[in-house]
Amino acid sequence: AFGDVSQVYNSSGYLSSNYNSLQVAFNRQFSKGLMIKGAYTWSHAIDYTDDDGWAEMDWYGSQFSRNRATAGFDRTQVFQLGWVYQLPVGKGKAFVNSGIAATILGGWQFSGIESCYTGNPLTVTANGTSLNAPDQTQTANQVLSNVAFLGGIGPGASYYNPAAFAPVNTVSYGNVGRNTLRGPGMWNTDMSIVRDFPIKERVTLQFRAEFYNLANTSHFGNPDTNVNDASFMQITSSTGERNIRFAFHVTF
Numbered sequence: 001a002f003g004d005v006s007q008v009y010n011s012s013g014y015l016s017s018n019y020n021s022l023q024v025a026f027n028r029q030f031s032k033g034l035m036i037k038g039a040y041t042w043s044h045a046i047d048y049t050d051d052d053g054w055a056e057m058d059w060y061g062s063q064f065s066r067n068r069a070t071a072g073f074d075r076t077q078v079f080q081l082g083w084v085y086q087l088p089v090g091k092g093k094a095f096v097n098s099g100i101a102a103t104i105l106g107g108w109q110f111s112g113i114e115s116c117y118t119g120n121p122l123t124v125t126a127n128g129t130s131l132n133a134p135d136q137t138q139t140a141n142q143v144l145s146n147v148a149f150l151g152g153i154g155p156g157a158s159y160y161n162p163a164a165f166a167p168v169n170t171v172s173y174g175n176v177g178r179n180t181l182r183g184p185g186m187w188n189t190d191m192s193i194v195r196d197f198p199i200k201e202r203v204t205l206q207f208r209a210e211f212y213n214l215a216n217t218s219h220f221g222n223p224d225t226n227v228n229d230a231s232f233m234q235i236t237s238s239t240g241e242r243n244i245r246f247a248f249h250v251t252f
Contacts, residue, residue, distance in 0.1 A: 015055065017047035017071065033086035033093075041078045045071035058123075058137040058178055069178040070121045076182075078117040085110045112191040112214075119186070120222065121179030126168050127228045139174035140165040140227035147181065153235050159184070159223040162233040183222035188240065189214040206249040216242040 021043030029035050048067040049055040059066045089096040090106015097106075128138035144164040152158045160181060168174045193209040213219075219240035224231045 015048040015067075017045065019043065019045045032088040035084045036081070037083070038079070038081040040080075042076065043074070043078075044076065045074040047071045056135075059173070060136060063136070063173060066177060069180075072121055072179060074121055074179075076118045079115070081114040083112055107195045107197075109194045110191070111194070112189060114189050116187040117185055119183035122181040122183055122222055122225050123178050124165055124174075124176045124181065124225050124227060126174055126226065130168055130171055131173065132171075133173075136173075137178075138168060139176040139178075141168055141174045142176050153218075153220060155231070155234060155236055157235075158233040159235050160233050162227075165227045165232075167227050181225075184220040184235070186219050186240075187217050188219070189217070203250065203252045206251070208245075208247045208249065210245045210247070212243040212245075213240050214242065 021041050023039070023041050023043075025037075025039040027037045046068065049057055050072045057064070057067050086109045087093075087105060087107075090102045091097055093102075093106065096102050123137070124140045124142075126138050126140040128136075131138050142164060143166045144161070147164040148161040150158050150161055165176065191211045191214045195207050197205045197207065199205055217240070218238045220235050221237035221239070223233050223235045226232060
């Protein structure tokens with residue numbers, strides 16, 4: 001049996017963490033109404049716990065060093081691209097600057113944000129019935145040297161090879177560390193279409209059409225990481241279906 005130690009204080013220097021990254025950003029204003037701004041980060045965050053102050057730990061005592069691992073919020077690669085484009089047509093623009101066509105086509109502005117990043121780290125756990133360690137984490141045993149990525153989505157399909165892990169049936173901690181695998185990454189595109197319609201000198205009606213997850217890309221949840229579950233290593237949830245919103249905004 002192990003003693004019940006539920007928290008430690010995450011004071012400066014005790015539960016240290018570090019973050020290393022390569023960061024690239026670009027910002028370009030093009031002619032004819034196009035602006036692009038983007039950023040890419042390749043990084044790695046390491047810590048003992050993701051909490052501040054009085055923090056919950058996965059392990060204590062002789063197992064304490066196992067807490068230091070990839071941070072739970074770590075995203076190895078993050079890319080974001082934002083853009084704004086105003087159609088070069090209409091009054092005062094380079095093309096179609098007079099007549100009915102200019103009135104209809106002029107003033108439209110398109111903008112969007114493209115986001116893609118790697119998934120969150122995952123810890124492979126097991127039921128702790130064979131280990132009397134209150135407030136500590138029971139992990140599984142990794143029984144294969146290589147954990148094959150299968151990429152399966154949905155009930156019955158495995159995201160990682162489940163045969164690489166086994167339950168713990170003795171009074172011991174599992175040999176799997178903290179945050180050794182990663183869940184699915186995400187790719188998302190948001191877009192908006194905007195146009196202002198002058199009503200009077202100080203009154204303007206703005207039309208907005210907003211598209212969230214324009215491509216309707218599935219944002220999959222993490223796989224079940226409890227080795228004792230029947231759905232172990234299966235992904236059975238997703239979020240982020242396409243959402244379209246129209247709005248009118250009056251300023252005066």
